[in-house]
Amino acid sequence: MNSNGTMPILPVEAYTSQDWFDREQACIFSRTWAFAGLTEDVSEPGQYVAVQAGLNNIFVVMGQDRQLRAFHNICRHRGTQLLRAVGNTKKVITCPYHDWTYSLEGCLLSVPDRKNQFPDMDMASLGLKRASVARWRGMLWVHPDENAESVEEWFGGVEPHLGPHNVEELVEYKSGRAEYDIAANWKIVVENYIDGYHLAHLHSGTLSMYDHRRIESGFDGPHFHFREPLSPEYAANVEMNAATPLVIPADKAGAWVPMLFPGIGLAENEDSWSVFHLTPLAPDRTRVVVRTKLADASVLAFASQSIRSFNFWSKRVRGKYDSDDADDPMASGDFMQEDIYACEQQQRSLKSPYFEHGPSSIEGEAGVRQHQELVKLWVEGEI
Ligand code: FES
Ligand SMILES: [Fe+2]
Known part of the structure; x- marks a missing residue:
């Protein structure tokens, strides 16, 4: 941990230089x-x-x-x-x-x-x-x-922190497959995924069905795990609120959103299961492919073709801001668009001579710092 405790660990070059990118690919x-x-x-x-x-x-x-x-x-x-x-x-x-x-x-x-x-x-x-x-x-x-x-050894420690889903029994919703080419370094994408601090803010409209005050998260080895329950109001009527039939028992409803090292996110929820597969393409480009599974084949016939991403919480969502601009990600009501916007803006700012890292929140961004620490250790060959 950095001696400042709450300051970020990695330098700007870690997100912009070809040398860092090459070392991460190798190490x-x-x-x-x-x-x-x-x-x-x-x-x-x-x-x-x-x-x-x-x-x-x-x-x-x-x-x-x-x-x-x-x-x-x-x-x-x-x-x-x-x-x-x-x-x-x-x-x-x-x-x-x-x-x-x-x-x-x-x-x-x-x-x-x-x-x-x-x-x-x-x-x-x-x-x-x-x-x-x-x-x-x-x-x-x-x-x-x-x-x-x-x-099993590699993932063994994190397994108890994952959802009760039986993934092989679920059926892929192929029209829901989404591929994103994000103009940001892969670590910005991962850091966004494991940042608990932004959930109640960037996603105030899109992820309001969760109780962000009751997050449980941490690392097991290099793998980040994250669990949050539904808000009491949403949970009280979860079968009605869910976009599709539940994939786990209603009394277990909630979200497990681990980020397995390096760059494989899962989004395991009460009504869907998704894998978020990240591939670094360049220091400032990352591909993410999201594949989603639902309860059973019959669901596929009913699933709306308009669902574009793994945002299956299609009820009760709204944009963070209202906008007349149909392409404004902050008005999209799609949390992936909100996240991508934030990641790409951060990457752009890294080029400014006026950019400097600000302080990092003690709890909400603890995982972000820990991920940075891990990357540093792996790249320096200490793991
Ligand atoms: S490279 Fe010659 S057969 Fe494959
Ligand atoms: Fe997010």
């Missing part, structure tokens, strides 16, 4: 478990997803034996990326460049004109490089190191 995002999708994304032999994990592109594929395997998405010839995004391969994986072909289990099977061009080739030594893959809470996770600590 944090290449050394931790990365979100790769929902378990149903890879549920048949030949299905795959590819994901960026820091400096590594990794794909998860299901073999003919229905086992999940993860490999570095790098051809053993000249390194061309083998698979893109999400899809169904056939029975093998063929590199687009020179058609070297691998089995779903990662063995090199064939090389065009091998006898003439590579007479001494030892094909057995040219299999795909393995990474680690695991299922946890209805999600797929990958780690660049094939001998990584288990995902």
Whole structure:
């Protein structure tokens, strides 16, 4: 902790410089478990997803034996990326460049004109490089190191602080999938996510159904956990107030909103479950993909096409301010738009020679400082 106690930990350059960005990619995002999708994304032999994990592109594929395997998405010839995004391969994986072909289990099977061009080739030594893959809470996770600590060890301490949701039983509301390209450093996005101080203010219209005075939050290892109950008035009639059928018992209603290190948020509520998957793209650009699950398939038929984000608390929400400008995020009634606005404005201010960090609130922003401390330790190689 900084000797001032309530002053921020990281310098401005941590949010603006390519050097910091590169060190974070190497020291944090290449050394931790990365979100790769929902378990149903890879549920048949030949299905795959590819994901960026820091400096590594990794794909998860299901073999003919229905086992999940993860490999570095790098051809053993000249390194061309083998698979893109999400899809169904056939029975093998063929590199687009020179058609070297691998089995779903990662063995090199064939090389065009091998006898003439590579007479001494030892094909057995040219299999795909393995990474680690695991299922946890209805999600797929990958780690660049094939001998990584288990995902249960990595997340174990935070698990008791998560919601009672059975994620695999819920059904994805595909029209609710949202992708945001945010003009801010990834840490500003994370800090906003774990800042309890702003909830009653920036979101005074959009998240007023929660009792922000009864937040319970903290860190377990590198993972931030956060729980807040509904306001008594909203809770008294929660089934009527909820936008869709409840996904957990009414007496447990409320929100669990952890931020798993580094940059995987969950929003687990009484009527929906969402994952908020952050990918740093540049010092001042961050992609966030939000995927949402609801109670069951029948809900999908009724879910409104107008719901654009994981803001399923569509009742009782209003903008922070009234405005004649239809594009004013402060009048949108959508808390994601409010958050994105705040993050992008902060990033812009960092360029001003007049910017200096102000004091940080003792309780509401304690998590923000602790996250900054963690990032510093990881980047300095002390973890
Ligand atoms: S780079 Fe893949 S076959 Fe040449
Ligand atoms: Fe927010």
